[in-house]
Amino acid sequence: MRTRGNGTIFGSRGRGRGLLAATLVAAALALGGCGAAGTARLAPAVTADGVQRVEVAFAGGVVTGGLRRYAVPLGSTVELVVASDVADEVHVHGYDRLSYVTAGATTSVRFVADLPGVFDVELEQRGLPLTQLEIA
Numbered sequence: 001m002r003t004r005g006n007g008t009i010f011g012s013r014g015r016g017r018g019l020l021a022a023t024l025v026a027a028a029l030a031l032g033g034c035g036a037a038g039t040a041r042l043a044p045a046v047t048a049d050g051v052q053r054v055e056v057a058f059a060g061g062v063v064t065g066g067l068r069r070y071a072v073p074l075g076s077t078v079e080l081v082v083a084s085d086v087a088d089e090v091h092v093h094g095y096d097r098l099s100y101v102t103a104g105a106t107t108s109v110r111f112v113a114d115l116p117g118v119f120d121v122e123l124e125q126r127g128l129p130l131t132q133l134e135i136a
């Protein structure tokens with residue numbers, strides 16, 4: 001089920017996107033091909049309207065680039081975008097959001113991150129972790 005957050009109250013937070021994107025790329029490079037879910041936290045991309053955008057791709061039985069944890073500011077709007085080569089459900093634990101994805105398609109889940117903690121996102125039917133959101 002898709003949910004809608006209120007994406008209008010963060011309009012002033014789009015500045016510094018370039019730096020954030022550069023940081024994200026640097027962090028991704030630093031992680032390299034290591035598939036372990038270490039303690040490293042990546043910053044999501046931030047859209048012009050301040051939405052924290054987390055993109056995950058699942059293909060060939062694994063998460064592309066390995067399992068990663070994203071640091072999300074408490075109170076921000078999150079848009080989780082999951083591309084998958086298999087049909088399943090994307091489940092955001094803690095917030096208990098579910099969204100179906102069909103094979104070869106993309107689904108997105110949008111919610112306000114108003115509950116602090118570390119939350120798993122998984123392919124529900126397979127019980128496979130996709131990513132973690134650290135909300136603080």
Ligand SMILES: [Cu+2]
Binds near residue numbers: 122
């Ligand atoms: Cu689950």
